[in-house]
Amino acid sequence: MLERTKNIKGRGAQKNVHNRFLQDTHETRSDFLEYCHKEGEEADKNKTQYINTFPKTIVNKVQSPDVGMEYSLNPYQGCEHGCIYCYARVTHEYWGFSAGLDFERKILVKRNAAELLEEKIKKKNWQACPIILSGNTDCYQPVEKELEITRSLLKVFLKYKHPVGIITKNALILRDLDLLKELAKDNLVSVNISITSLSEETRRVLEPRTATIKKRLETVQTLAENGIPVNVMLAPIIPSINSHEILPMAKKVAELGATSIGYTIVRLNGAIGEIFSDWIHKTMPDKAEKVLNQIASCHGGTLNDSRYGNRMRGEGKIAEQIHNLIKLARLKYFKNKKTPKLNRTLHEKYKSGQYSLF
Template identity: 85%
Template sequence: MEPTKKTKGRGAQKNVHNRFLQDVHETRADFLEYCHKEGEEADKNKTTYTNVFPKTIVNKVQSPDVGMTYSLNPYQGCEHGCIYCYARNSHEYWGFSAGLDFERKILVKRNAAELLEEKLKKKSWQAYTIVLSGNTDCYQPAEKELEITRSLLKVFLKYKHPVAIITKNSLILRDLDILTALAEDNLIGVNISITSLSEETRRVLEPRTATIKKRLETVKILSENGIPVNVMLAPIIPSINSHEILPLAKTVSELGAKSIAFTIVRLNGAIGEIFSDWIHKTMPDKAEKVLHQIESCHGGTLNDSRFGSRMRGEGKIAEQIRNLIKLARLKYFKNTQMPKLNTTLHEQYKNGQYSLF
């Protein structure tokens, strides 16, 4: 039996079974009753950090529809707790649940900068944009103290190598000095994820992310400093934020964003169960409506893993969303676009400084 009390400050409201594990962990009602009588907490709801030491850090992206070729993730798991996050499933490969474990058990790659430097110095490596946060946010709360992402940016700058960033966190502004230096040689592009203009919606969807106000300020400050910004309206969730596409596009265009991108929510793997449990507890009056509309975008199922259609959706609702995005681009981004990053400088800086020969 699962606890019925809402877990504050978290997206997922339970741990779901890890498909790779035989044993199932269950929170029983008699245990909860015992904790209540003894005045103990059944679940302390704390975030823990574990150091891991991978041998490589740059990942070749095999999926043909994610818009990147190489990614780098200094953290596994993400304390932001976005309920819809596709990366939740990856936590199962580490032996954890895609639910609360994903938000509370964070794996930290402290040797990330050293591994990146080794990669960029290899004679066989040819410069190609590497995306920070292809899986989990490189500016999640742990980064404020650990500064692993900042150390990675220093490596990219040292070797004049192009890098793109995806984040929901205004903490990126801490590294404005490095970002502006990268921008001088067209080596940086930033993707800021903004799913809503409503702070109430943000709090329930993405409980530990930066506020909407701070994210909008981040778009403005980055743009004013010559750093190109693409805003990710992702994911679009029918009947939750689908009505905000045009207001969002207009707002971020006025703040200097060069483009927008979108995906339609897809609840693959364990996320279908996690999201369904969450919405019944958080928005019980509209839960079934939202779930059925999501299903209508993916051939009648919450779990859609088909390349090409999984992010764009299908059916009437998905078509309406795509048409709104098309209209938004015509109205607000007709003459702007993200620049292609510079891959020509790195070869001359393979040893960490400019080479004349």
């Protein structure tokens, strides 16, 4: 049984950590907390703030050689899902915020995302290449239900017959099933659903504001039944938290129609090491040191591993065991399954927004 002693309800991180790019620090003093207690006031209202931004570009060239994508697009920066392990937390520091609570509570919204995408893929020198939604933060996080920025992006991809990949852990993607089915007719879309556990209790502590495991499994099944290729990311694998679930998870998603699985071993880059360590000592105090030591054993003795090729696959005995379990799962449950490559051939004819006769 997981022991939960969190202070801040519905959040992954339990504090803000110092932004490495800023000289000044922010500290919540004990005398201030005492004052709030005596006055019956809330020291922290724990509200999410949405900040409108209007970038000049939206499609990012991915330079990292080991992430499996060439271009990404993120309609939101920061993510209210609050996954404690999320590697994208450190990118919030570039915006002047903390990788801790700020990442979950200060969400940057790119209102002009669809216009920028359309402008990009209509350029004469642009050659169709799959653009991945959510290379950094989830494009179907809670605010998408109201803003529908991701839906507007899918309409652009469909209009110009351009290939698109999606990474999400939110069942909200099924709202856009009509567009996904149209894209799938021409093999223009694939979806990656992230499933970290089959245990709802584990999900709640690792990913507090994500869709339930039941809904995510139903999402895999619904997408597959509608002819949309689904890869399931068993990610991240965290030793002694979900590493024992690899085979059961693989079996379940294969039965529901997933065409493949991928995985990563958790890596606590930058400020995430401090955030995760604080979280696990409050959430799972009895096993905190065991988990942290096992994570470190997968990354050369440190929680922070940025080496390309090693950072997501790990090394050492535990990493080797995880790799062998994934290999066995693929052999046992996905032997005759294959995810088709996305179609790059149609876009050139549709760059004007309509089919060319010549």
